[in-house]
Amino acid sequence: MSASPFDSSIYRDLLADRETARLFTDSAEVRAMLIVEGALARAQGAAGLIPEVSAAAIHRASLELQIDPGSLASGVDESAVPVPALVRRFRDEMQAPEHAQWVHYGATSQDIMDTALTLRLRQVLARTEERLTAVLTALAAQADTHAALPMTGRTYGQAAVPTSFGALAAAWGRPLVTLAEGLAPLKEQLLRVSLGGAAGTLSAMGAGGAQVRAELAQGLGLGDPGGSWHTARQPIAALSAFATQVTGALGKMGADLTLLGMTGIGEITLPASGASSTMPQKRNPVLPAALSALAAQTVGLNHTIQAAQVHTLQRDGSAWIGEWLALPQVCIAMNRALDIAATLAEGITPNADAMRAALSANHGLIHAEALSFHLAHHMPRPEAQARVKALCNRAVAEDRDLSDLAAETFPDQDLAPVFADEAALGLAPVDARNFASAARAAVSLLSGTAP
Template identity: 55%
Template sequence: MPAAAADSALYRSLFSDDETAALFADSAEIRAMLLVEGALARVQARLGLIPETAGAFIERAAREVQIDPAALGPETATNGVPVPALVAAFRKAMEAPDHAQYLHWGATSQDIMETGQALRLRRLTGIWDDRLGRLAAALGRLAREHADLPMAARTYGQAATPTGFGAVIAGWGHPLLRHRARLQALAPDLATVSLGGAAGTLSAMGAEGPAVRAGLAEALGLHDPGHGWHAERDRIGNFAAWMAGLCASLGKMGEDLILMAQSGIGEIRISGAGGSSTMPQKQNPVGPSVLVALARQAAALASALQGAGIHRQQRDGAAWFVEWLTLPQLCISTGRALALALDLSGRIAPDAQAMARGLDDGSGLIHAEAFTFALARHMPRPEAQARIKALCAEAQSGGQPLPALVARDFPDLDLSAAGGLGTAPAEARAFAEAAAA
């Protein structure tokens, strides 16, 4: 298996997301950096830092030139960044040394790379915002459809009280609405221009430096932070934390689906489930398992990116390299998790009979809480809880079901609350409304 799933013909469809991965391809990175160089030259020409003719020529050439990423590899290994080789190749391709000398005027490699990255992340967050909206809407429709479908809620893996399948779906969906709101707040901060020059002071551009940065931001549709931020890595750290949080929420959905599809429970069916090489009966929950795996991977990658936020002085190559090694993979895995969850949302079918069996296993123990509170209207709650607990033990030892035992000992007790879903149906419908908004 290749080091990255995105590079594997075998595993790409399982673990990668082509639309996200395309934004981290060498060609996409080079194209974005060339657009930055072209826009920088045009802005500097307008402000009089370089000749107008040179600025126009460089901008036009930046849109037309084709540069082979492989040709930049050897120098990138030597320099630690691809920009020196890119600039040299671009100057050569222009075949206009009088204009080419003004390329990359006063900028540094980090400016070009990170502004190019901002362009790509802006596109990425737009794709993900759309996916989150569609996923929330799909789950909302599912929650509304099954708002009144009863099933067993489980805590610590044990049947607890009745709930509704729609409320379970709402529990998957509510975090996605919050993640989407956070993404919409986070995205503009990621779309921030970086222009600080060699050590963040724009010294080579003189008094016009701040105007160049503002003009570059405007030309590219990015935000001007008002200062250089080479060693300020909180934007990337916050993005990493957001991705890990989103993947964790999708992983929770995956864990629930695995349990509900488990042999002996079978409360849901997932169409198109995976098979076994030797056991023909198997319908493996491959998609949900991938969601869980990606969530665990995302947590580890996000931790590495948080550590990379500890930047020495005005630029730290070691910390910066950690970002290069982890950010693309974290983004690709997050994109895959979103795409997979969206696909799964259309392939989940509940089995009402199996859910009913989970509610009524013959013991009636799932109604213990309802019986406790019904009895607590007539005696102190601790006493009521102790009495019902004793009846639960009797039911578990092979006696009658709990409802029959309660009726035996407390024949006048109103047991109508048993089996109720509480607020579950309303919560499912409330989520559906929020997801459709």
């Protein structure tokens, strides 16, 4: 196995989102840094900080030059960053020293690398929006369609009271609605240029530094932070926390699907399943298992990124490198989890017969709570609870259904509504449909079509 399954040609289709992974290749990083260097020169030319003719030449070269990432490796073990080598290669490849001397004027390596990262994170989050839209759309359809499909509600792994499959789909999707609503503020916080110079003061650019930063932000379509964020890593930490919440919500969905598809339960059919190498009857819940695994992995990676918020003084190497080790995997895991969840949400088929069988299993004891509350209208509630508990014990001991024993014990009571699965759903159908409406509103928000 490779050091990271996300980079593995064997495991990448299971655990990695290829579109996101491409944004974290060496080639993508070099291309993004070149774009930043070109945009910086153009901003400095517009501000009169460097000759406009040189700014135009540098900007044009940044779009045309091809620099081999491998050629930047020399010296990174000493400087920890590839920007000095990139600048040297850029200047050499331009073959115009009178213009090339202005490349990277007044900036520092972290400015170029953080801004280049931000350009790629913008594409990461565009992919996130796309897949989040797909998941919410599919879960809204499941919730609407199956709002009143009764199934066993389970707490601590035990049958509790009836719920509906639509309500379960809503439980999977409701956290995603909140996250979708928080995506725009996250992007506003995160998608900003970095330009602070050696110690965050932009001293090399003099009085024109603020104008250059504003021009650079406009040229790249990013926000102007109004100052240096070399050591203010909260936006990166916020992205990691967001990804952890996304994968966590989807991990719950994966865990539920694994349990509901177990032999002996079989209340759902997955759109795709894995075969065993030796047992021909097996249909392994591979995609739900991957969701749970990605959630657990992201939690661990998130710890590294949250700890890396402690960047000391004006610049910090170790904390910054800590981000490099974890952030790409966090982004890849988030978007792969969303992709898997969309596939599952679009293709899950509930097994209504199995769900009804589970509701009537175990002597119909799932209706015990409803019976006790019904009887509480006719006797003190403690007495009602005690009498229902006694009936439950008899049902097990005599291998009889609770509904039959209740009818015999309370012949003057109309107990049909108590033991009707649909009548016992409470707010489950309403909650399912309310979620569907909220999910569609969130999708409109993501697409920019909300009123």
